[in-house]
Amino acid sequence: QLQLVQSGAEVKKPGASVRVSCKTSGYTFTGHYIHWVRQAPGQGLEWMGGINPNSGDTKYAQKFQGRVTMTRDTIISTAYMDLSRLRSDDAAVYYCARDSTNTWYGGVDYWGQGTLVTVSS
């Protein structure tokens, strides 16, 4: 069955970087864009950006430009999100999510289980 399985929880110090992985299965990885969305504790959903797994092209929300990098490995059907220069307000659950199409504009149909990132000195 279709799955997006994310890496485990992380605890990082301010200023450090974090990598979250999203291993997909049950569908053609290169046929659907991947979005990254985060949710701070008790807060709403915030789109960070995404990647076209076929070409590697990315789009990032302005807020994260210069701090976020999204990549993929098509051999193992896995997407990655790297966030650098972590601050306390980066503490959140980070989700990968599949677009229903091979565009940015199909809507998200499947989500990973989420990865909790804690930022604490």
Place this chain on the structure above:
Amino acid sequence: DIVMTQSPDSLAVSLGEGATINCKSSQSVLYGSNNKNYLAWYQQKPGQPPKLLIYWASTRESGVPDRFSGSGSGTDFTLTISSLQAEDVAVYYCQQYYDTPLTFGQGTRVEIK
């Protein structure tokens, strides 16, 4: 950026009664060339990722109970739960996918009265 505004922020409904959540976008999410509204609704329960309920504003995702329905066009949308069940307690989000950055409403918490 397209701003999505939901109302109310929370509501309490008796079991078996109906619930209505509104979502307004700061600009139209109706794409003229295909006449589709690029609007989705998600349900999120504590400790879980969001779950897709409705896409294209009114198309129910496979497996979603038919008590959930979506309506609206352009800038004004509604999610209706026709007869609230205990398992519907959750936070509901609208989202536009007409343009990037994808944006979400702030969420509406639905509780049992």
